[in-house]
Amino acid sequence: MQPDVKQADAASDDAGQPSTSRGPLMSMREISKSYGDRKILDHIDLDVAPGEKVALIGPSGSGKTTILRLAIGLVKPDAGTINIAGRYLWHEETPGGLKPARDRHTREVRRSVGIVFQQFNLFPHMTALENVREPLVHVMKLSRAEGEARAIDLLVKVGLADHINKRPAQLSGGQQQRVAIARSLALQPRIILFDEVTSALDPELVGEVLTVVRNLAHETDMSMLIVTHEVSFAADIADRVLMFDAGKIVEEGSPAQVLKDPVQPRTRQFLRAILER
Numbered sequence: 001m002q003p004d005v006k007q008a009d010a011a012s013d014d015a016g017q018p019s020t021s022r023g024p025l026m027s028m029r030e031i032s033k034s035y036g037d038r039k040i041l042d043h044i045d046l047d048v049a050p051g052e053k054v055a056l057i058g059p060s061g062s063g064k065t066t067i068l069r070l071a072i073g074l075v076k077p078d079a080g081t082i083n084i085a086g087r088y089l090w091h092e093e094t095p096g097g098l099k100p101a102r103d104r105h106t107r108e109v110r111r112s113v114g115i116v117f118q119q120f121n122l123f124p125h126m127t128a129l130e131n132v133r134e135p136l137v138h139v140m141k142l143s144r145a146e147g148e149a150r151a152i153d154l155l156v157k158v159g160l161a162d163h164i165n166k167r168p169a170q171l172s173g174g175q176q177q178r179v180a181i182a183r184s185l186a187l188q189p190r191i192i193l194f195d196e197v198t199s200a201l202d203p204e205l206v207g208e209v210l211t212v213v214r215n216l217a218h219e220t221d222m223s224m225l226i227v228t229h230e231v232s233f234a235a236d237i238a239d240r241v242l243m244f245d246a247g248k249i250v251e252e253g254s255p256a257q258v259l260k261d262p263v264q265p266r267t268r269q270f271l272r273a274i275l276e277r
């Protein structure tokens, strides 16, 4: 497959080496994706600048999760390019232009991306500590002792110092989600994706998870792409808000503009619907 490609947009320097100092940290160009004959995403362009926090809102089924799955390489686009920290996810740069990437290249590029899912996806037979430590030992190749030290630091950071030796079944949903956040952070991604990370939680547990993400957003220079229905949370942490509908970005701007004074009828209708829940 030879996707339609606009090479000049990418954040890589002349030697094709990863660029850290200029250009977007993540850049999607002309991304389309269909399942069967249903077009799920239609020519999406989406950039996230280094350190930028972007919130993605929009109705169920509009393609938000698909965008995140594309950004972390779990789903391959039908057309278009995805560039992360100066390297294409599905292509390798050659003197003759972009060529389809080998699996190893894609695996390496996607290591710059972390994700936290709606469902916590922890290993049920492992403790909180083991859940965070295992990727450090197996993926990052740290020693057990180094992995353990970093895992403990991260679990303390998300407020779980007293729970490190518990298994998921012994933790509340909010605590499990905080373990999942610590596990994603452990691999030191350049960009982290959050997919409605509070929507599977009981209402009284939402706040503790939002607080962890909010603190992270305010403290870190990692880029973030956050799918959420929590409007005040999005207003607080996002530099930019994108409104998605039917596989397209229909409105985009500052939180004050998109969330408080939307221009598009679809955005107004969506915000009214979620505020009335």
Ligand SMILES: Nc1ncnc2c1ncn2[C@@H]1O[C@H](COP(=O)(O)OP(=O)(O)O)[C@@H](O)[C@H]1O
Residues within 6 Å of the ligand: 035, 040, 058, 059, 060, 061, 062, 063, 064, 065, 066, 067
């Ligand atoms: N693996 C898949 N196979 C077929 N259809 C899918 C698949 N994943 C998502 N879809 C469809 O794509 C559309 C967008 O889904 P999704 O990205 O999950 O939307 P959102 O996260 O905004 O609710 C939905 O209609 C969904 O049913």
Ligand SMILES: [Mg+2]
Residues within 6 Å of the ligand: 064, 065, 066, 195
């Ligand atoms: Mg979704």
